[in-house]
Amino acid sequence: MTTNETLVLDTAAQDLLFREARTANTFTDEPVTDEQIQAIYDLVKYAPTAFNQQPLRVVLVRSAESRARLVEQMADGNKAKTGTAPLVAILAADNEFHEELPTQLPHFPQAKDMFFSEREVREGSALFNGALQVGYFILGVRAAGLAAGPMTGFDAAGINKEFFGDGEHSVLAVVNIGKPGDDAWFPRSPRLAYDEVVTTV
Amino acid sequence: MTTNETLVLDTAAQDLLFREARTANTFTDEPVTDEQIQAIYDLVKYAPTAFNQQPLRVVLVRSAESRARLVEQMADGNKAKTGTAPLVAILAADNEFHEELPTQLPHFPQAKDMFFSEREVREGSALFNGALQVGYFILGVRAAGLAAGPMTGFDAAGINKEFFGDGEHSVLAVVNIGKPGDDAWFPRSPRLAYDEVVTTV
Numbered sequence A, B: 001m002t003t004n005e006t007l008v009l010d011t012a013a014q015d016l017l018f019r020e021a022r023t024a025n026t027f028t029d030e031p032v033t034d035e036q037i038q039a040i041y042d043l044v045k046y047a048p049t050a051f052n053q054q055p056l057r058v059v060l061v062r063s064a065e066s067r068a069r070l071v072e073q074m075a076d077g078n079k080a081k082t083g084t085a086p087l088v089a090i091l092a093a094d095n096e097f098h099e100e101l102p103t104q105l106p107h108f109p110q111a112k113d114m115f116f117s118e119r120e121v122r123e124g125s126a127l128f129n130g131a132l133q134v135g136y137f138i139l140g141v142r143a144a145g146l147a148a149g150p151m152t153g154f155d156a157a158g159i160n161k162e163f164f165g166d167g168e169h170s171v172l173a174v175v176n177i178g179k180p181g182d183d184a185w186f187p188r189s190p191r192l193a194y195d196e197v198v199t200t201v
Helices: A011-019 A034-044 A064-073 A076-084 A097-104 A111-115 A119-143 A156-163 B011-019 B034-044 B064-073 B076-084 B097-104 B111-115 B119-143 B156-163
Strands: A056-061 A087-094 A147-151 A169-178 A198-200 B056-061 B087-094 B147-151 B169-178 B198-200
Touching: A011 A119, A011 B034, A034 A056, A034 A119, A034 B011, A034 B198, A056 A064, A056 A119, A064 A076, A064 A087, A064 A156, A076 A147, A076 A169, A087 A119, A087 A156, A097 A111, A097 A119, A119 A147, A119 A169, A119 B119, A156 A169, A198 B034, B011 B119, B034 B056, B034 B119, B056 B064, B056 B119, B064 B076, B064 B087, B064 B156, B076 B147, B076 B169, B087 B119, B087 B156, B097 B111, B097 B119, B119 B147, B119 B169, B156 B169
Parallel strands: A056 B198, A198 B056
Antiparallel strands: A056 A087, A087 A169, A147 A169, B056 B087, B087 B169, B147 B169
């Protein structure tokens, strides 16, 4: 596989995060620790969002009872791997993130009321910026030498009710996390070429 | 600033992508080349999305006439920096991304019709997965040793009409790109603590 020498990021890091990392469908039994998740969070928390909003919430599903409740909400094709991964994390957006802006955006605390007084606007912002944070989190999992298996096939209303229940959170993704196991992935699918994606005006 | 030694990613890469990189508001005059943008794309294209969909489209705004048309659509607080950055990229989602699934997801080409026959479903998927790709692209800019200045303050309908005009694309972000200039950023705002974001069940 060719390297990318125009970049400043070193080749090992390019491979770890992008070129050799893959979405895993099977995992070994090796546990994933809270210390690893904290290291991931304490790195990716610095990546940018609009108005420094931080809607992402992470629920680590560790008990057998919670795992069973989550598997129940997953699409059939995702149940087996969600049931057996070393760790499963629910990534959700807190639609009331704006309450934190006065402390998280100290140079512009009035953003809370100027831009986010309407629930519909907040939900759109939490979805977009929460999705940015989901992408950063997935790369953070890879930065920890682990494989991520992000999934969007689930009953979202069911997960929101089972795991939040306050009407204020919207699940964005469920991510299996661990060391890749046997036959962990499909052959890599193609990507669009540069000229199919990038145009100049 | 403390390093994060639980991670496999080396400290220089952690700093380059997350800890020392900042959202830039001013830039030097140094140009950003097409070769750099291609290097960024050819790295971040490998990051994961649902069903390997690739809704992200990038418009590099290089001509003075196009730059003026874009500045017109930006919020007042974003006009000056959008007008003077070495390069400005419009990042949008192609809501007709599903047409590419038969070639981009060769092991499951029927996903196109099974999941994405309804425009509303496609738009939601293009928004979420496009946002993931926006996050990856921002980190890719940093991987190239450049600073990104992502913005969401603009007239979205105006940009969609001016730069796409086919009713099939939705702008997600506009990103200034270059080497950081004088007084390029605000002091870093706080981030939520691990315990405010991560819970265990």
